[in-house]
Amino acid sequence: MLFELYESALKRRDEIIRMIKGNTDKIREAEDRWNEYEPKYKESRLVGVDSSFNYKSYKGFYLYALAGVAVTSDDRYYKEPIARLDFEKPKGNGNGISIRNLLLLRCMDVEYELIKDNRDSIGIDIDNILIDGSILARLYDRRFMRDRGKEIFLKYKSILRDDRRVIFVAKNSDSNTILGGNLADIYYFSRASTKAGYVYEYGSLDGEDITVAYVRLKPCTPVIKLEISGKKDDDEMKYIMDRLATESVSGYPYVLRLAHERCKIRDEDMDRIEDIFGLGIEEGSREVLEE
Amino acid sequence: MSSNDTKVLGFIVGESYPYKFTFVAYRPVSVGEYVTVEVKSDGKKRKILALVENSSIKSSILASVSNYHAASEGTRVAEKNERDKSYHAVTRVLGYIDELARGKVTIPSIPPAPGSSVYEASSDDLRVFTVDDYRWVRIGTLLRNSNVIVSVNIDRVASRHLALLSVTGGGKSNLLALIAKRVAEKNGTMLIFDYHGEYSNLQIKNINHVVARVNPRFLNDPDELADLLEVRENASVQRDVLARAFTDDVRGAEDFWGELRARIDNIRDAEEGKGSKRNPQVIRAAERLQSIIDTAERRLGSLFDTSTRNPLDMLRANRINVLDMVEFSERQANVAIAYYLEELLEDRKRAVRIKKSRESSDERIRFPTPVLCAIEEAHVFLPNSIDGYEDTRYIAGKIAREGRKFGLSLIIVSQRPRRLDPDVLSQMGSLAILRLTNPEDQRYINEASEIVSRELLEYLPSLNVGEAILVGQWVNIPSIVKIDEVKEKRVGEDISAVDEWDEAYRSTNVARESTDELIEID
Numbered sequence: 001m002l003f004e005l006y007e008s009a010l011k012r013r014d015e016i017i018r019m020i021k022g023n024t025d026k027i028r029e030a031e032d033r034w035n036e037y038e039p040k041y042k043e044s045r046l047v048g049v050d051s052s053f054n055y056k057s058y059k060g061f062y063l064y065a066l067a068g069v070a071v072t073s074d075d076r077y078y079k080e081p082i083a084r085l086d087f088e089k090p091k092g093n094g095n096g097i098s099i100r101n102l103l104l105l106r107c108m109d110v111e112y113e114l115i116k117d118n119r120d121s122i123g124i125d126i127d128n129i130l131i132d133g134s135i136l137a138r139l140y141d142r143r144f145m146r147d148r149g150k151e152i153f154l155k156y157k158s159i160l161r162d163d164r165r166v167i168f169v170a171k172n173s174d175s176n177t178i179l180g181g182n183l184a185d186i187y188y189f190s191r192a193s194t195k196a197g198y199v200y201e202y203g204s205l206d207g208e209d210i211t212v213a214y215v216r217l218k219p220c221t222p223v224i225k226l227e228i229s230g231k232k233d234d235d236e237m238k239y240i241m242d243r244l245a246t247e248s249v250s251g252y253p254y255v256l257r258l259a260h261e262r263c264k265i266r267d268e269d270m271d272r273i274e275d276i277f278g279l280g281i282e283e284g285s286r287e288v289l290e291e
Numbered sequence: 292m293s294s295n296d297t298k299v300l301g302f303i304v305g306e307s308y309p310y311k312f313t314f315v316a317y318r319p320v321s322v323g324e325y326v327t328v329e330v331k332s333d334g335k336k337r338k339i340l341a342l343v344e345n346s347s348i349k350s351s352i353l354a355s356v357s358n359y360h361a362a363s364e365g366t367r368v369a370e371k372n373e374r375d376k377s378y379h380a381v382t383r384v385l386g387y388i389d390e391l392a393r394g395k396v397t398i399p400s401i402p403p404a405p406g407s408s409v410y411e412a413s414s415d416d417l418r419v420f421t422v423d424d425y426r427w428v429r430i431g432t433l434l435r436n437s438n439v440i441v442s443v444n445i446d447r448v449a450s451r452h453l454a455l456l457s458v459t460g461g462g463k464s465n466l467l468a469l470i471a472k473r474v475a476e477k478n479g480t481m482l483i484f485d486y487h488g489e490y491s492n493l494q495i496k497n498i499n500h501v502v503a504r505v506n507p508r509f510l511n512d513p514d515e516l517a518d519l520l521e522v523r524e525n526a527s528v529q530r531d532v533l534a535r536a537f538t539d540d541v542r543g544a545e546d547f548w549g550e551l552r553a554r555i556d557n558i559r560d561a562e563e564g565k566g567s568k569r570n571p572q573v574i575r576a577a578e579r580l581q582s583i584i585d586t587a588e589r590r591l592g593s594l595f596d597t598s599t600r601n602p603l604d605m606l607r608a609n610r611i612n613v614l615d616m617v618e619f620s621e622r623q624a625n626v627a628i629a630y631y632l633e634e635l636l637e638d639r640k641r642a643v644r645i646k647k648s649r650e651s652s653d654e655r656i657r658f659p660t661p662v663l664c665a666i667e668e669a670h671v672f673l674p675n676s677i678d679g680y681e682d683t684r685y686i687a688g689k690i691a692r693e694g695r696k697f698g699l700s701l702i703i704v705s706q707r708p709r710r711l712d713p714d715v716l717s718q719m720g721s722l723a724i725l726r727l728t729n730p731e732d733q734r735y736i737n738e739a740s741e742i743v744s745r746e747l748l749e750y751l752p753s754l755n756v757g758e759a760i761l762v763g764q765w766v767n768i769p770s771i772v773k774i775d776e777v778k779e780k781r782v783g784e785d786i787s788a789v790d791e792w793d794e795a796y797r798s799t800n801v802a803r804e805s806t807d808e809l810i811e812i813d
Contacts, residue, residue, distance in 0.1 A: 073368060073371055073372065074371045074372050074373065074374075075372045075373070075374040075375065218360065218364075220360075247368060248364065249352060249356065249361055249364045249365045249368060250356065250358075250360075250361040250364070254352070254368040257352070258372070261351065
């Protein structure tokens with residue numbers, strides 16, 4: 001098998017490289033569109049929101065855990081963290097979607113709980129709430145648009161309408177709506193320049209305006225994608241970049257890094273949870289492969 | 292943190308064992324700090340004492356940065372986040388405090404539970420370092436708590452040997468002088484083989500400065516005489532001729548050197564008499580030996596004393612005997628140290644035998660009570676290589692193994708532990724390790740001696756001059772100590788060439804000026 005894979009790689013090498021690297025016109029177009037801007041130091045108070053899930057498969061059921069956190073840059077919880085743990089049947093869960101997508105939906109629900117209102121927050125004024133991941137990518141996935149997915153769609157729509165501080169931050173993107181190239185826009189903007197700057201366009205989520213921007217907060221750092229509620233102009237974009245860059249490390253907001261650290265559920269954690277339930281002796285779904 | 296738990300330093304995390312645990316603290320913790328934890332033993336709460344052997348600070352954001360810019364940004368954001376840094380400390384459990392106070396080391400059978408509170412050891416807890424017993428003497432203060440006096444058990448040094456290990460200038464000779472001072476306060480007997488003249492100005496109670504002399508009559512092995520005369524090691528024919536000439540008649544002769552020369556001449560003449568069968572190498576060797584003896588008598592006359600009855604006659608019991616060996620070469624010192632040690636061992640064996648028999652004896656005992664022998668530059672005289680000097684190593688090895696039966700113990704002092712004979716080093720029941728920077732030295736000590744942990748050894752390069760880790764039988768508890776300075780010892784400091792040149796130049800000019808004045812007057 002390995003031999004056939006290598007042979008195929010050698011045969012298709014030139015074609016694939018051409019597809020990835022050959023589109024120099026798009027890179028030039030990205031260069032023309034790129035607005036260089038070196039952010040200025042601007043004190044800001046940010047909150048990072050992230051969630052994660054993990055699960056273990058058994059014969060006939062899953063055991064899952066999910067957690068969501070909202071943290072400030074001094075590593076305090078902006079709201080009480082949310083942790084959920086349950087088991088799920090593989091079929092007949094009512095949504096007809098995979099366990100993975102089901103848990104992604106639930107994570108979005110948890111994140112919504114953390115950002116929906118600030119009455120029970122720690123009572124500090126916040127400039128921006130940063131949420132890990134693209135909202136457009138999540139909500140436009142048709143697999144989510146059934147029953148519960150619609151409910152979440154409406155919840156996030158209300159957030160985008162009511163809270164102008166919310167910014168969705170994605171490390172990567174599949175979207176090519178700005179340049180329309182073979183590859184995603186983020187590929188071309190990443191290669192267009194090494195300088196700090198931004199590009200943006202306006203989009204809409206069921207009638208709610210969104211500004212979709214690709215930004216590099218510091219020179220020579222990765223480009224990230226921002227989705228901001230409302231229509232922002234250049235001055236507002238620069239103002240947002242100032243606030244994010246001041247609180248970032250290697251071009252990525254520190255609060256999101258902290259949130260990721262706080263909420264991640266590792267396989268070792270699942271092993272411990274399994275021990276609590278005494279499920280260690282249950283037959284796993286991949287035991288026939290001795291994995 | 293509330294006012295009630297201001298002394299809670301941290302909490303035990305991870306796996307804990309009866310002999311060690313790790314804790315996370317609210318502040319950086321120093322290596323050498325002592326902490327306490329409460330554990331349950333037989334239904335009762337008891338405190339255990341532990342020594343911090345390793346300490347680390349980790350910043351979670353700075354752990355993952357890979358360039359200057361990210362580090363700079365990370366530093367700024369980490370300053371705001373008090374949770375970013377975590378302070379970990381690895382400790383060694385020393386035992387229950389109540390038992391340590393009675394000089395007994397008992398390690399708990401059940402480890403302290405993770406989550407247990409860890410406290411800074413109070414002054415009361417640290418009293419275990421100050422043993423109130425006439426066998427114990429003050430050696431210094433705790434490095435991290437100068438109010439706590441640390442004492443060591445001199446009896447254990449006198450029975451189980453001691454090694455003082457440090458780089459040059461780390462404070463070895465001060466520590467040896469301090470031990471000598473404390474032994475003198477107990478009216479004990481000590482012999483320091485002072486190869487570098489480090490202790491020539493030491494002025495303490497009961498001191499006895501002696502210039503080392505060797506009476507060649509008492510040498511057992513002709514090779515020892517050859518070494519003393521500095522006959523080259525590979526000059527086998529010369530050594531063979533000397534061995535043939537060094538007879539009992541020569542040993543007993545009134546004119547030792549005259550008789551030895553005559554014997555060598557006889558060997559030469561006998562060889563000449565063989566005519567064509569003569570061996571010219573023997574003749575040349577005999578002639579060369581005559582010349583060597585002439586030179587030795589002229590140059591090394593002060594080292595030899597053919598009239599001394601026994602080398603031990605110059606040493607005194609219940610005194611600190613400093614044996615000045617400055618004029619000895621390494622090879623000569625090797626023979627001389629072996630010579631003294633052998634005589635001492637025999638003397639102590641006689642003393643113990645007579646004491647045991649409880650009968651009066653005409654045999655002369657020079658040292659009726661235990662003796663401590665300190666060997667400076669021990670890596671030279673007790674080397675780990677078979678190519679090194681053998682005489683001292685052999686007898687010192689014997690004393691290391693059997694000395695305690697006869698009240699004769701060793702204090703070996705070295706700045707290159709990795710070159711020490713591992714058998715001798717492993718017999719050292721106590722260690723004082725001052726600053727040591729070479730990782731090979733640390734590894735070697737770890738392999739040769741089971742009483743020092745790897746974590747403690749890793750700390751050695753961080754020690755400053757006069758700071759030491761004391762482990763083994765002379766202390767109840769491994770201690771990191773600031774050693775007391777011996778004001779009575781001024782040597783050991785490097786000579787200031789600049790000062791001496793300046794002084795000499797000034798005195799020369801003064802002399803010239805005064806001479807010039809005289810000339811003018813004339």
